Amino acid sequence: MNFKRNIIITGGAGFIGSHVVRLFVNKYPDYRIINVDKLTYAGNLANLRDIEDRPNYMFVRADICDFDTILSLMKEYAVDGIIHLAAESHVDRSIKDPFTFARTNVMGTLSLLQAAKAVWEAFPEGYEGKRFYHISTDEVYGALAMNHPEGIEPPFKTVASSEGHKAYGDDFFYETTKYNPHSPYSASKASSDHFVRAFHDTFGMPTIVTNCSNNYGPYQFPEKLIPLFINNIRHGKPLPVYGKGENVRDWLFVEDHARAIDVIFHEGKIAETYNIGGFNEWKNIDLIKVMIKTVDRLLGNPEGHSLGLITYVTDRLGHDARYAIDSTKLQKELGWEPSLQFEEGIEKTVRWYLDNQEWMDNVTSGEYEKYYDSMYKGR
Numbered sequence: 001m002n003f004k005r006n007i008i009i010t011g012g013a014g015f016i017g018s019h020v021v022r023l024f025v026n027k028y029p030d031y032r033i034i035n036v037d038k039l040t041y042a043g044n045l046a047n048l049r050d051i052e053d054r055p056n057y058m059f060v061r062a063d064i065c066d067f068d069t070i071l072s073l074m075k076e077y078a079v080d081g082i083i084h085l086a087a088e089s090h091v092d093r094s095i096k097d098p099f100t101f102a103r104t105n106v107m108g109t110l111s112l113l114q115a116a117k118a119v120w121e122a123f124p125e126g127y128e129g130k131r132f133y134h135i136s137t138d139e140v141y142g143a144l145a146m147n148h149p150e151g152i153e154p155p156f157k158t159v160a161s162s163e164g165h166k167a168y169g170d171d172f173f174y175e176t177t178k179y180n181p182h183s184p185y186s187a188s189k190a191s192s193d194h195f196v197r198a199f200h201d202t203f204g205m206p207t208i209v210t211n212c213s214n215n216y217g218p219y220q221f222p223e224k225l226i227p228l229f230i231n232n233i234r235h236g237k238p239l240p241v242y243g244k245g246e247n248v249r250d251w252l253f254v255e256d257h258a259r260a261i262d263v264i265f266h267e268g269k270i271a272e273t274y275n276i277g278g279f280n281e282w283k284n285i286d287l288i289k290v291m292i293k294t295v296d297r298l299l300g301n302p303e304g305h306s307l308g309l310i311t312y313v314t315d316r317l318g319h320d321a322r323y324a325i326d327s328t329k330l331q332k333e334l335g336w337e338p339s340l341q342f343e344e345g346i347e348k349t350v351r352w353y354l355d356n357q358e359w360m361d362n363v364t365s366g367e368y369e370k371y372y373d374s375m376y377k378g379r
């Protein structure tokens with residue numbers, strides 16, 4: 001079958017990647033979607049069961065650092081677009097093992113860029129019609145001041161900001177905000193962003209970078225706050241709140257991020273940066289209380305039943321105080337906006353984890369990893 005486009009999505013077996021793969025496979029039957037994923041602990045093909053048999057989807061188990069494999073894949077399928085999500089993504093792991101983060105996030109991105117350069121420059125039309133779209137994070141900008149610890153009326157109104165929602169400082173991350181990463185994770189992402197922009201500026205590669213805030217929703221690996229805490233509440237286990245639980249994050253439903261990626265891949269301007277976020281700031285402790293309330297209600301527990309699980313623990317090293325994205329540029333220029341009120345999104349997310357206990361048990365027991373290792377041995 002001849003496809004209109006051949007697109008590699010890296011990290012498609014991970015949390016956000018699986019939502020992007022699903023959206024593209026369903027929405028564009030005339031595109032071949034090639035999911036390239038190493039299947040680290042964070043990659044799980046069970047995230048894609050519903051689309052894995054589609055004729056426009058294929059999976060390749062590969063490490064993005066493996067330049068030769070990426071090069072031959074790009075040549076074989078005449079790949080004309082790359083949406084790059086593969087990464088080591090967990091800040092706590094980066095504090096313990098920064099090397100792995102530099103390898104995958106920096107060298108892996110460089111390997112993809114070099115392969116794309118070699119293949120695209122050899123086409124008669126060169127870079128025309130090609131896209132290298134790099135998915136990055138708001139964490140590269142560093143941390144914002146919390147100069148309104150009790151919160152103020154936010155300056156922006158969007159569908160994601162519910163009644164009574166607050167902003168915890170005057171400043172926001174803009175596309176023009178100077179990079180100032182603090183963790184090994186964000187330092188590695190910042191470095192990869194610089195490489196992507198350098199390939200545009202030096203070689204004319206058609207690149208785009210987006211920086212998104214914290215995502216939540218189905219299929220997130222349960223080492224991250226929201227799925228970890230939902231699972232712990234369900235099992236009556238302690239909820240380890242770092243420090244005083246006062247850090248602020250800006251939460252976006254993962255399907256809204258995937259929609260933004262679709263719009264930007266197709267309509268975004270080459271060499272531009274777009275910030276993606278929901279104008280939806282929450283102090284960790286307030287968010288945790290919403291999760292407790294929702295899980296208790298859905299499990300039929302009395303209100304307040306699981307509040308005693310909250311356990312304050314030693315803070316994360318270098319813990320960034322506040323993230324808050326200004327996504328006005330994306331909203332104004334490309335017409336994207338978040339679709340969900342946070343309360344709806346959290347309810348949907350809690351329900352999904354409670355209804356998919358088998359998925360959670362497989363992930364927490366590590367069963368899925370053993371299965372892939374036998375299935376893909378030697379590939």
Ligand code: NAD
Pocket residue numbers: 010011012013014015016017036037038039040041042043044062063064065084085086087088089090104108135136137138189211212213214215216221
């Ligand atoms: P994730 O950890 O859930 O998934 C990462 C995926 O990449 C996994 O499937 C893993 O197997 C794969 N991978 C890791 N190393 C690889 C390698 N060397 N070669 C090939 N595949 C490899 O991550 P996520 O939360 O879905 O994040 C996806 C991307 O979005 C990352 O680049 C991350 O920095 C960025 N991001 C995440 C968030 C968030 O809130 N989760 C927010 C903004 C940006």
Ligand code: DAU
Pocket residue numbers: 089090091092136137138139212213214215223224225226228240241242243245247248249284316323
């Ligand atoms: O901002 C975007 C980033 O969001 C992405 O780039 C990262 O890939 C993604 O992992 C996420 O990073 P965070 O560090 O913000 O997410 P995490 O879920 O690990 O933590 C959210 C907040 O909750 C953070 O302030 C730390 C706190 N926390 C986290 C865990 C896992 C706790 O208090 N206890 C916990 O056990």
